Amino acid sequence: MRPFTYLRAPDVATAVRAISAEPGAKFIGGGTNLVDLLREDIEQPGTVIDITGLPLTGVEELPDGGIRIGALVRNSHLAAHRLVTTRYPMLSQAILSGASPQLRNMATTGGNLLQRTRCLYFYDGAAACNKREPGSGCDAIGGFNRQHGVLGVSDDCLATHPSDMCVALAALDATVETRSEHGVRRIPLVDLHRLPGTTPHRETVLAADELITAIELPPPPSGAVSRYRKVRDRASYAFALVSVAAVLKVRDGSVSTVRLALGGVAPKPWRAYAAERALLAAPATEESFTRAAEAELTAATARPGNAFKIELARRTIVATLRDLLAEGSAA
Amino acid sequence: MTDVQTRELPAGRTTGRNVGRPIDRVDGTAKTTGAARYAAEYPYPGLTHAALVHATISRGRITSVDTAEAAAVPGVLAVITHLNAPAMKPPPPVSPLNLSTLVSGTTVNYLNTDEVHWDGQPVGVVVAETREAALRAAALVRVGYRELPATVDFAAGQGDARPEKSSPIQPGAVAKGDAAAAIAAAAVSVDVRYTTPPHHHNAIEPHATTAVWDGDRLTVHEGSQSIAWMRSHLALRFGVPAAGVRVISPYVGGAFGGKGMVWAGTVLTVLAARVTGRPVRLALTREGVYRTVGGRTPSAQRVALGASADGALTGLIHTSVTRTGRVGGMPEQVTSASRHLYDVPNITLQQATVPLDLLSNTAMRAPGESIGTFALEAAIDELACELDMDPILLRMRNEPARDPVDGKRFAHRMLREAYALGAERFGWPERTPRPGSMRDGKWLVGMGVATAYHPSWQFSANVTVRLAADGTVVVRCGFHEMGMGGATAQAQIAADALGVPFEAVRVEYGDSDLPTGPAAGGSAQTASVAAGLLAACEKLKRSVLALARRSGDSPLRGRRPHDLQARDGGLWAGASGPGETYAAILGRAGRASVEARVGSDTRAGEILGQAKFIAKFLRDRRRWVKAACGAQFCEVRVDSDTGEVRVSRWVGSFDVGTVINAKTTAGQLRGGIVMGIGMALSEETLLDPRTGRIMNPNLAEYHVPVHADIPPIDVHYLNEPDPTMPLGLIGVGEVSITGVAAAISNAVYHATGKRVRDLPITLDKLL
């Protein structure tokens, strides 16, 4: 690990000032991702600004019935929060399906959004990686790409965004609030992360000096049921091969509300708009679910290692909607 | 959660007061409270820290080394590369006259060469005042290479595999009758190929060394499975007398074969301490372990079976290809269980290996048998399906009375009984044979079974036993405690042999200054040490009796050793006859203690011991086939949408001879099953076939099972002694990983109708 200067910011204004004064500085939340990246020499900030002392640790109810989540709320705290377990159980499920209890105790909401890919070649300094070293090539393309994306990827990068929490947030229409010396910005979560194209090292629309301060969720769709389903290589403590966050409401046998997001298959939490369009007002049947999944996945491209993800995603979408349909009718 | 059933011993056999009991391990408190000190935890004044620089090519020569930036890191004391490292003697060639020559992890003379033989080979070591500075500086050493063509892809290299030659320890081939013709003519046959990937041990304690020189005397703290061989190896490499080298290893945080050899980290820590004149500690990162410590070879196997319509096997072919490194490693006895499990008139077995430009492979829990039983026992299941026959019935139909290959007698074999017990505990009769017929909602339920088999070995061990006048006993033997409970088991054995309470016995181990113990491998340590210990206890009792008989007052006067029982802290004539306590005998004789020793640690004694051992080993092998065996039963649930496999139930029923400690034995058996579940479902070292580089050298991406993957494991054993082994005990460290992957793949087939013949059985293979 390279030596760096460590600062502790007592308040938001100081944090924002410090980062704009130090080009290449980085915020550190729980550090569960950043410290690994420092150790591997993938991130090389000259200054690390500890933001865990910022007063952004609350989960509050908003007047419209939504909630506001401070950027420094720990993942385990958020998953257990009454407002979340009662109104957004899918968000709890998503968080609890990720990492381990120890990591979730450390990890923060802001850090979770900005965690970086787990691509094996991104992590290995001896390998070529356009994300780590722009223009160096992509060893994942001809190598191990079983974990990699099938939607939104490019010939320069196949990496996925690994977060579970973000997939639920994408389906819940979350908004990210940031602060910088230039003021406050509000960004829909689905627009926070970029697709790689020819610049996979640029992962989000955030400027280097922007601090994430909060996430806001609109009220959950009334009368809908929701669920986060994660498929992985062992029962716990593995990243998603495919995950599905789904919100469903059926009226008179037809889909009246649907939100669908996918994890493990794309460079960003993937809101499945094509599938949603296919489902809305369609009969709530297995056939519709299958058609919708296929509508989303027609755009998918695969490499030999990850071709199974297209079929797995199709099956997981259908199974999750099928389960929700049963749950909704039982309720 | 886990139920351990101990069978009552048959009436009429005397059992000790301690042997067999579920006594808590003696090191339990030290370990759970953190008091136990591991190799990277020894404080020394002036201690320094080392870090390795690894090559990033698989084959070639170093053309340039730039250490300027590294050397400039504050706190760095030395940057050692092949350009400035002192000369070391090269690793010795393997010689049957000196078994310690087996212990070189590779043939590379680290930092004494500009040649690179694998991706990850250490090409430098940095020593600094802190570990952080050492790691930072290591990352700043710039090494230039001239790359040479390398062969690293096992799948592509298999064509170049050479058939193995037989050795006295391991026959590489068997040709009995004409298996190919028998299979071609058989009423029913299968001919299938199986593959298994490379694996790594992932002991919870990454390899670590602390080394301190004092003149030509060297002290090394290291978690090791072979301290005596490590001592000889280091003495030879550094050209100092072995008597001045001490390897201390009281706690080993898991090993599974990965700490059997001397790997680069150990040698380079000692080298770094030599160069800097300071105590040096090297605690490998997890990645460092993957890059410098060998793992399990991948394998490609073929099993062909022929049978008559009623299930009598007529032919068996089992062939395998595995790999070694070009700089070391060993062929695995992949077909070993196929020699012994089935009564087949025609058998062809052949193992082949191909050397690649990769780090040497090394032993990992049940090398050979763990992957070999996967193929054999899955193929037997496939044949049972072809025959429309219950797979247990098929196995019992072909259970041999004598060794199928050479007709030798089994020292002990109770596989039938193990199956009967396991089937009853598991509820095997409830299984409906048709694949996919046991659905539970969205879950496809399957039940599978397979045979476990592991040869039983015994090496020599030097042991001393000292009995003090206060009735306490000290057992001394340089064996190894990697978590199995060795000290506890030997204390139980000594307590019973001498008739003293368990608490009166202290066992010293894990130090090369102690009488030389066996390397901990082949599940042989408990039996090997027990044999030496029992002999030493016998000697000791004779000495005590001799002391007693010198006095006219002793009630033991005139008694002979075989008349006597050791119990109640003394020697007594039979169950109710006269006798006296050790305290009384020693007190009267004015002796503070009496000691007995088995084996000699002098050079001549060592050679003699080795010769005796080899003679006994070969004699035993001519007479007997010895093994532990068992039956693995499992239930799996496969998600009908996603193909996720979850193991929901396990019953393991084993024939492991006399059980010394019910608790630690169950722990060993269960641990092997857990490791087997990992092998079956998730473990795989991802070695990029383009570069030879391991791409998942960490516990996030190499998937060992987590708690949630492991069901309740119900372990049973028959507790019937093997008459040819000390106390009738057979080692338990490895047998229980064998058969596990086959039982799971058979259960997955039963659940889904799909045969996955390529481990691990990940969900993509079931979609």
Ligand SMILES: Cc1cc2nc3c(=O)[nH]c(=O)nc-3n(C[C@H](O)[C@H](O)[C@H](O)COP(=O)(O)OP(=O)(O)OC[C@H]3O[C@@H](n4cnc5c(N)ncnc54)[C@H](O)[C@@H]3O)c2cc1C
């Ligand atoms: C072994 C392992 C397994 C894991 N498994 C999973 C899993 O299954 N599913 C899953 O979803 N995740 C998993 N994770 C990832 C884990 O969820 C993330 O590491 C964690 O959420 C990151 O949060 P943090 O606060 O520790 O971030 P940090 O490491 O502190 O920061 C991460 C990044 O975010 C930036 N940052 C942090 N806070 C802010 C802010 N407020 N404003 C602007 N920038 C900020 C930092 O500068 C840094 O670039 C796993 C991690 C590990 C190590």
